[in-house]
Amino acid sequence: MKKYWTIFxxxxxxxxxxxxxxxxxxxxxxxxxxxxxxIWVFIIRAQGGEIQGWNVTAIILYFVFMxxxxxxxxxxxxxxxxxxxxxxxxxxxxVKPLSYLMNAFIHETAWKVVRTILFVPILxxxxxxxxxxxxxxIHANQAPFAILVALLAVPIYFLSAFIIGLTSFWLEDxxxxxxxxxxxxxxxxxxxxxxxxxxxFLDRIASALPFKYAIYFPLRVASQTMSSxxxxxxxxxxxxxxxxxxxxxxxxxxxGLTRYSAVGx
Amino acid sequence: MRRYLKxxxxxxxxxxxxxxxxxxxxYMDIAYSFIWLGLFFIIIQILFSHTEEIAGWSRAxxxxxxxxxxxxDDLGAGTFWDGIKRLPDLVAxxxxxxxxxxxxxxxxxxxxxxxxxxxxxxxxxDVGLIAYGLTIGEMAPWHTIILRFPVLVVSGYIIAxxxxxxLHTLGFWFLxxxxxxxxxxxxxxxxxxxxxxxxxxxxxxxxxxxxxxxMFMFPAQALLGRIxxxxxxxxxxxxxxxxxxxxxxxQYSVRRYSxxx
Numbered sequence: 001m002k003k004y005w006t007i008f009x010x011x012x013x014x015x016x017x018x019x020x021x022x023x024x025x026x027x028x029x030x031x032x033x034x035x036x037x038x039i040w041v042f043i044i045r046a047q048g049g050e051i052q053g054w055n056v057t058a059i060i061l062y063f064v065f066m067x068x069x070x071x072x073x074x075x076x077x078x079x080x081x082x083x084x085x086x087x088x089x090x091x092x093x094x095v096k097p098l099s100y101l102m103n104a105f106i107h108e109t110a111w112k113v114v115r116t117i118l119f120v121p122i123l124x125x126x127x128x129x130x131x132x133x134x135x136x137x138i139h140a141n142q143a144p145f146a147i148l149v150a151l152l153a154v155p156i157y158f159l160s161a162f163i164i165g166l167t168s169f170w171l172e173d174x175x176x177x178x179x180x181x182x183x184x185x186x187x188x189x190x191x192x193x194x195x196x197x198x199x200x201f202l203d204r205i206a207s208a209l210p211f212k213y214a215i216y217f218p219l220r221v222a223s224q225t226m227s228s229x230x231x232x233x234x235x236x237x238x239x240x241x242x243x244x245x246x247x248x249x250x251x252x253x254x255x256g257l258t259r260y261s262a263v264g265x
Numbered sequence: 266m267r268r269y270l271k272x273x274x275x276x277x278x279x280x281x282x283x284x285x286x287x288x289x290x291x292y293m294d295i296a297y298s299f300i301w302l303g304l305f306f307i308i309i310q311i312l313f314s315h316t317e318e319i320a321g322w323s324r325a326x327x328x329x330x331x332x333x334x335x336x337x338d339d340l341g342a343g344t345f346w347d348g349i350k351r352l353p354d355l356v357a358x359x360x361x362x363x364x365x366x367x368x369x370x371x372x373x374x375x376x377x378x379x380x381x382x383x384x385x386x387x388x389x390x391d392v393g394l395i396a397y398g399l400t401i402g403e404m405a406p407w408h409t410i411i412l413r414f415p416v417l418v419v420s421g422y423i424i425a426x427x428x429x430x431x432l433h434t435l436g437f438w439f440l441x442x443x444x445x446x447x448x449x450x451x452x453x454x455x456x457x458x459x460x461x462x463x464x465x466x467x468x469x470x471x472x473x474x475x476x477x478x479x480m481f482m483f484p485a486q487a488l489l490g491r492i493x494x495x496x497x498x499x500x501x502x503x504x505x506x507x508x509x510x511x512x513x514x515x516q517y518s519v520r521r522y523s524x525x526x
Binding site: 020021025027028043046047051083170171173177179180187192193197198199202 | 287289290293304305307311314318443445450451463
């Protein structure tokens with residue numbers, strides 16, 4: 001464990017020294033989220049102020065919460081991992097007595113720490129928006145669950161993104177795979193619209209994918225009243241997805257290693 | 266000029282050989298592009314299941330806008346984007362030495378180093394998408410399309426190329442910002458929707474400093490017959506300004522470069 005702590009410290013120092021990329025990712029996640037409230041507010045206003053129980057305040061709150069949760073939960077190992085394999089830098093890791101998965105997680109955690117610090121001024125702005133809009137109740141009894149669910153969501157998204165990064169073993173460049181991943185996880189994670197505003201079949205597909213449990217479910221637990229049974233069912237699904245994705249990541253990793261040929265080195 | 270054309274021909278051939286070497290990636294690239302279009306089509310369906318139009322754009326109009334957006338995106342990704350994306354890494358690794366030491370324009374060499382043929386093929390699908398949108402919705406008379414659309418598409422492409430270069434040139438000033446393309450992706454992503462929904466101020470911004478409207482909406486408006494002559498004349502001016510600024514900024518920034526290798 002000591003070696004991973006050392007890696008974390010080095011990665012943290014590295015990220016602080018080169019904080020530009022962390023700032024860019026934070027902006028990227030915000031831009032992604034900012035577009036849809038505008039569109040939905042426009043549509044809701046045009047439809048007389050309410051669609052299926054969603055009014056302007058509710059939809060803005062939804063996306064503001066989404067921005068906050070995304071900043072804490074979403075990690076982007078797919079870019080780093082994909083680039084390392086593509087450029088051949090990956091060779092540096094396979095000869096070391098380290099778990100590459102763990103190494104990638106630590107790398108992303110260090111980034112997350114710096115990103116969160118950079119996010120603080122925006123967080124205050126978002127909290128101001130929430131307070132100004134009103135219509136939000138803090139469910140204190142749900143708070144421990146909200147933290148647990150958010151913590152479980154981190155490895156689900158991380159492992160999904162990690163697997164996408166590993167596709168570089170087969171594809172020369174995984175940038176298109178990344179774009180598909182972002183759009184798919186956004187669509188089935190509720191980043192474009194709350195599930196109540198989507199057709200039923202999309203909700204059913206989303207329930208069979210991990211993204212709903214990594215993005216939408218933590219947001220619901222943090223912002224709406226839910227029964228204990230609902231929360232427990234969601235937590236169970238999160239644990240199942242976490243184990244399944246971990247096994248899948250190991251399998252893809254094993255298969256990919258046999259194909260690796262240090263392109264560019 | 267002839268020397269550059271010859272060089273371009275060689276670089277295109279090298280990229281083609283590379284594409285043949287990674288055939289799986291080539292086919293996957295095409296498949297993924299179609300999946301992406303399909304996913305975005307679903308998002309349009311979700312939005313239009315609650316409304317007839319968004320800021321005066323019907324579902325058919327939005328399909329045309331998406332087609333134009335995707336056309337320009339694929340054109341850029343198929344030609345110069347991949348090369349330009351390497352710029353921050355070239356600076357950080359000191360590999361710019363090898364580029365600057367060659368007796369050709371370094372900006373040209375960086376951009377033309379990598380073409381992605383799969384994306385050029387996807388352009389055919391984008392044209393199909395545009396044709397579908399125009400068939401089910403409104404369409405400008407042919408003669409106005411022939412006169413205006415090429416001017417606006419070329420202008421949009423030049424602006425996009427300049428913006429991509431401007432952002433990546435920041436790699437000379439801020440070390441290791443090799444994810445700066447995400448900023449362009451994020452900004453460009455906004456232009457898949459009618460920018461009128463974002464209000465007057467952002468619309469004004471999208472006509473001047475970040476000219477997303479000029480890049481993507483103007484060509485779509487030309488196909489739909491919703492563009493004025495003044496707007497058609499405005500686009501090449503913006504393209505020329507952005508191109509000149511991107512060129513100047515690169516030349517100014519390259520003077521800062523000191524090898525780190």
